[in-house]
Amino acid sequence: MTNDNDLHPEEKRRAPRLHVPVGVSVSLKLASKQSVFVNLRDVSEKGACVVRQGTLDVEEDDDVVILVLEYDTASRISLRCKVCWVRDTGFNTYAGLSFVNSSLSQEALTRLVG
Numbered sequence: 001m002t003n004d005n006d007l008h009p010e011e012k013r014r015a016p017r018l019h020v021p022v023g024v025s026v027s028l029k030l031a032s033k034q035s036v037f038v039n040l041r042d043v044s045e046k047g048a049c050v051v052r053q054g055t056l057d058v059e060e061d062d063d064v065v066i067l068v069l070e071y072d073t074a075s076r077i078s079l080r081c082k083v084c085w086v087r088d089t090g091f092n093t094y095a096g097l098s099f100v101n102s103s104l105s106q107e108a109l110t111r112l113v114g
Helices: 106-113
Strands: 025-029 035-043 047-053 063-070 075-088 092-099
Touching: 025 047, 035 106, 047 075
Parallel strands: none
Antiparallel strands: 025 035, 025 063, 035 047, 047 092, 063 075, 075 092
């Protein structure tokens, strides 16, 4: 039997994540209202993992917003998120995000990972 506290944060998720091709960049609006570009690492209907080279000014429980610009359709996807975990490797900073009051449709997921 596995105790939830023993699980790595990435293993606690409820929905499977789809890996995103390298180089998919999105804007992340931080709690400080500053916007920075980050790369999507993986995404699911309920959340995402983002990575930024160097440091990222986020902490667990911060409220942030992911903004995805769709160049082919000129539409924007804006998703409010809660930061679930942060890991700084010294080279990159990874953040696990949970979407707040929204989810990504299968169609939107397919466009992001396609």
